[in-house]
Amino acid sequence: MKCKKVQEKLSAYLDGGLPPGARSRVSQHLEGCPRCAEELDGHRALGKLLDAAPAVAAPDGFARSVCREAVRRAQVGERRRKVHLLPRSPVPVLMRVAAMLAVAVGLVSGGVISGSAAQARGVQAGVVSGELADELPVSLLSVVTPGSVTEAYLDWVEQVQ
Amino acid sequence: MLSGVEPERMPQAEGRLRSDEELMSAAGRGDMDAFEELVLRHQDGAVGVAFRLLSDEHGARDAAQEAFLRVLESAPRYRPTASFRTYLYRVLTRICIDRYRKRSPEDHPDLSTVEDGGEAPPEVMLRRERAERVRGAVEELPMRQRVALVLQHYEGLSYEEIAEAMHCSVRAVDSLLARARRELRERLRDLL
């Protein structure tokens, strides 16, 4: 193998991206060629230097806020569908999530979906109104777990009213 | 969190961690617990990749959130042909590339976390300056080289996975990475 060919392969060599045959040919070359070995050291040093770049992780509560946003969008989609009689939302899963949450909320609160969230949390009896009633799976029973998406939904309803 | 709410939730073995693919399939049936678990597993990687591509912390969070939401939308149709992580990064890097292209020239990267602190001991200042040089050099790479480098170096994806995520051949990944490294060594020569 020629030096130029070897040096082209050094990135892949370090990353473990070479097939076994090519890998051993590069290894062999490196043993006998100080210039290419130096080039490999340069690649290694760059790897270390790259680790010095600043990193950012997800903030606390990120996953929860993503779930809230999913619920919010599902709600918006559901409203649009009702108001404009559009065909079913292009995001069926979000709608199903919205429907399930609304159902869960409705059952917990005694069935008030269109009332205010404050009512929804306290009222004991009511009716499940609107098109969601058609989608009720009868087996659903739930309690609002603190910090749950259902609670997030209730908070959201409270905010928009 | 929504225990008892999902009528279609699959029974799972006691104490066994569900795979990403199982969680994805549960999310496709409307199981938000499964979706939240997926986000928790991959949120640091996703926000980290987006930050390295966009150099903007708020933008990175936003892009990562958008990627997770798109993944949720696609969950009912999801067929695991590659690892979930590869699929997520494919969605995410497309969003980042798109946003990076669309951002106006006045948009300055938000580096509040990188540069805050004001007065600091010289060695800290020096380290910060070095970090900033490296970040800047990576940011100056052409976007596809940057994506390949970030996925390979910082996320440890294999060449095959990067090819899958970037929708290109392994050979192309090899070439992108080789060019990126050559360029970086040139630009950061005084630090090497």
Ligand SMILES: [Zn+2]
């Ligand atoms: Zn040589």
